[in-house]
Amino acid sequence: MPELPEVETVRLGLEPVMKGRTIVKAETHREGLRTPFPENLAATLKGRKIASLERRSKYLLLRLDGKKDAEILVLHLGMSGRIRVVKDAAAFKPEKHDHLILRLDNASAMVFNDPRRFGMAFLIKDGERETHPAFRNIGPEPFSKVFTGAVLQESLKKRSSAIKQSLMDQKLVAGIGNIYASEALYEAAISPFRKSSEITLKEAEKLVETIRAVLESALKSGGSSLRDYRRADGSEGYFQHHFAVYDRAGKPCPRCAANGRKSVILKTVQGGRATYYCERCQK
Numbered sequence: 001m002p003e004l005p006e007v008e009t010v011r012l013g014l015e016p017v018m019k020g021r022t023i024v025k026a027e028t029h030r031e032g033l034r035t036p037f038p039e040n041l042a043a044t045l046k047g048r049k050i051a052s053l054e055r056r057s058k059y060l061l062l063r064l065d066g067k068k069d070a071e072i073l074v075l076h077l078g079m080s081g082r083i084r085v086v087k088d089a090a091a092f093k094p095e096k097h098d099h100l101i102l103r104l105d106n107a108s109a110m111v112f113n114d115p116r117r118f119g120m121a122f123l124i125k126d127g128e129r130e131t132h133p134a135f136r137n138i139g140p141e142p143f144s145k146v147f148t149g150a151v152l153q154e155s156l157k158k159r160s161s162a163i164k165q166s167l168m169d170q171k172l173v174a175g176i177g178n179i180y181a182s183e184a185l186y187e188a189a190i191s192p193f194r195k196s197s198e199i200t201l202k203e204a205e206k207l208v209e210t211i212r213a214v215l216e217s218a219l220k221s222g223g224s225s226l227r228d229y230r231r232a233d234g235s236e237g238y239f240q241h242h243f244a245v246y247d248r249a250g251k252p253c254p255r256c257a258a259n260g261r262k263s264v265i266l267k268t269v270q271g272g273r274a275t276y277y278c279e280r281c282q283k
């Protein structure tokens, strides 16, 4: 499932093609995805200029100019959603699962493909960015100044759940899912099973640091594949990134190996999601 770095990478890839362009034609090829598309979505989008592309948590926000009551097209990639750019929109024929297509005035098109249809596309008013049901319960962005160790610890104090599950809760911090929760806990040397309320201020401060570090590192490798993303027709929107623990069960723990110790990464299931960790150095 795409998390903050993946969505931000998609946003950075789309921005140079889409910002300031006008949607000459919008096409929907089914009634909706996880939720129905808004009524008359295609007609609403036609002729609108894309003023900006922003991101909030795992949502992509396309702010539309051109009318007094500016609206925002919100896209969520769900589990399997992919957005690609087609350079020659005139010759483009939609493929299977291409559910939403925005044809632009620079001859290119944005194509939203989603085989499993857990994604979403909906419209909000400009003034609803904080109050809309999809956004009102989302916590601070991890790179924002308001996300500090003290703030994190305060939110953790009220929770009896395991720290790994708390980090994946969007109310606590925006944009972190299974992958980066595992990675941030590993880098902070904190066990994913620790009770949230027992995380100390020092550990919460460390976690803020490692959350930012793992996201930044993923964003950097996203940047390198972004060139391929633009060059290769946008067929591959995501990137290959080296993880320390995620999807590395049975492999040696890098930190223990660096300290001359032997330990392998373990995999378990927490709240229905896979957790990867090292028993020896995460306490």
Ligand SMILES: [Zn+2]
Pocket: 253, 254, 255, 256, 257, 263, 278, 279, 280, 281, 282
């Ligand atoms: Zn280890």
